[in-house]
Amino acid sequence: MQSPEQKVRNYIKESRIRGTRLLQKLVQEPSTRGNESGAQAVIIEKCRELGLEMDIWEIGNSGLTVHPAFCSDRKDFNGNPNAVGIMRGTGGGKSMILNGHIDVVPAGDPKDWDKDVFSGHIECGKLFGRGSTDMKGGTTSLLMAIEAIKNSGIKLKGDVIFQSVIEEESGGAGTLATVLRGYKADAAIIPEPTNMKLFPKQQGSMWFRISVKGKGAHGGTRYEGVNAIEKAMLVIDRLRSLESQRNERITDPFFESIPIPIPINIGKIHAGDWPSSVPDLAVIEGRMGVAPNETQEEAKREMYEAIVGVCNDDPWLKENNPELEWFGASWLPGDLDPEHELIHVLSESFKEIKEQSPLIEASPWATDGGILSKVGGVPVVVFGPGVTETAHQANEYIKLEDIFEAAEIIALALLRWCEISE
Template sequence: MNSVEQTIVKSCDEVFNDLLSFTQDMVKQYSVLNQEQGVLDVVERQLADLQLPVQRVAMKHEALCSHPLYAPVPWNHEDKYNLVSQINPGAEGKTLVFNGHLDVVSAAPADMWTRAPHEPWIQDGWLYGRGAGDMQSGVAAMIYAVHAVRHAGFKIASPLTLQAVVEEECSGNGALSCLQQGFGGDFVLIPEPFGPQIYTGQVGVLWFKLTVQGKPVHVQDTAAGENAIEKLQRFIPPLKQLEERLNSDYRQPPYDTIANPFNLNIGTIQGGNWPSSVPAYAEMEGRIGFPVGMSANEIMQKVSDVIEQASQAMNLSGAGKPILRFHGFRSEGHLVDLKHAGIGLLADCHRSLVGAEPEQYLSTCTTDLRAFHFYSRTAGTCYGPIARNIHGVDECVDIESVRHTLKTYALFISRWCKLEPL
């Protein structure tokens, strides 16, 4: 590293404690779906305190709904927004984008946690709390990377955009809305908590909801009724068989190195209304992964065919047939262009800091990277901290890995962007 880069890396250490406090402030907000206002306020204030420009970018419902990449959800977006900080928009030079999501998944049941999930705590070098890893520490790192460059005495003179978005955990509509309104760039980095590795690809993901009706009767004669919960359970084995077929028939390179890359998960199930009544309804929501190259329409058709065939095998007709809906993710998979100059530069920054080649990570989930890939063919990857128990109990992030992400991003800025002395 040259003297400028060394100064910037040193600056990262000087601002790191503030970054950590900022992360804890975000975690305290517990920003589950449609309750993101608290964390949005925290991030907006932090950007202003760091003297970074910030604007609220509304999620324009009508425009979103008409876009082919829109993931249908059962709520309106008119009162929702993302935060964007644009530095030097329209200036000459390659545009760099950092994108991170603020929303988190539910931490319920909270009594399984060592401490309350929205009360962050530090132990043995790890920061605990829902969102600490996925991915509010990463959001803090990308924002403070810009701050560290300025703190070191340098002005970023080329275009750079910070995006702090919502709805990554369920639809990806937040990032899509930013791109739809022109907040794109030439290369994007996303600090997902998969560690300091080059993210090389991700599978497609589809969400679905299946509802069935039963016949409610008193339990004195259960045979006179039809138990909707038991009926619903009979659809799970055929869906598991679809999962098996996807993993046997479509596990092509590079996913042939992973035993089961296309996973089915039955995520929620509910039904009935009284222990002594045969349940009249039952509903489950699920997620299934699918291979790169398969379209969303294709996987939706496969799921539909499975449900239809199972219904026929059960002799279901009329009101007795299940209702299948698709909502949330219908996100196709893709592979990262590892030959892009931005990927090479990221690898160079990693080598400069650790003296070794970065490892690669092939994902069996999805991220907002897909919006950049499919919307504008923008190159990019994920590179971030190390987290444990993502979406689980006692989620945590390795604090030193956050520091490393901060330094890598600041170094990347110094090599990608045009810098001038303040």
């Protein structure tokens, strides 16, 4: 007779074609922001087939938009619901949230893609399409794990709460809505594409905008003006110093292999509209990384002080202070103790499948894990199939083999974490 572990592993091996087809259907629904309903319908259909207790709701109420962690410029959440499916436990075990986001980033220029952006076509064991790796592949692993347990006739003591949320790519309002709706658990796994590494810690991030003033003049008498671009360059130089200072302080061994654990990225600069005029305004936009063990407020304060520093060193900026705004997206960092039992359970499951220990690192990007842990108080580990290098790029793909392995690892972790009933 097979052990429960063998049963679910065998089930997953035998359901590869069905899992692949599920992922293909998910990728073929172009669930960019505001268009998540089609892909959510595929999720809901699958959850119903698995007999999960469903909770489907349009977010935007229950104090969501006034919550301090709310971050979205989206006006309309109607028609594109969150979906939660619960595999209710028999009681007495620890519960687990399995969280995946259904939204995908824009396709970029379709001409950069070899095939249709949402083709879902398979080549050499890879499935291609926007969202394949970020993160419909991970969500497929979750649903394959649940199906394997359910259809192997195994009952767990703890609840398994599967969440398919919107808005992750724009700041996490979907996951925040699950927290505000009351979903909690003893732990959570988010299968973002970590290349099968375990990320107990995640870099948080915030977007900033710095508007640097100059003084207009004709380019032929440029000495009569003050070039906002030159002043912006002073600010950028200072931000680079700030980045060095902040990263020198990071001694966490999880960041050892990461050249810049909490980068300050200068993503945009726009200044001027006429070649022969001195520009009177330069606008810089960027992303500031937040360390797992610091608050966003602490990081903001350091940015503010750096800009005060530039102003003190430059007479023009002293009289004409740049404006600093925090706008758009913002993600809380995640900071789980690497000795947490969740890490042990996942590591053991990983070893069983992969016959080696997992790499445990800190993620260079934020996930909904920040909201689940910092707002929801749920211990979170980010672990999933796929590699970030292909996420947000043209010809995004995921290796199908990774999805199946992740499904097995997560299934075993559920058996251990939630405990088998009787």
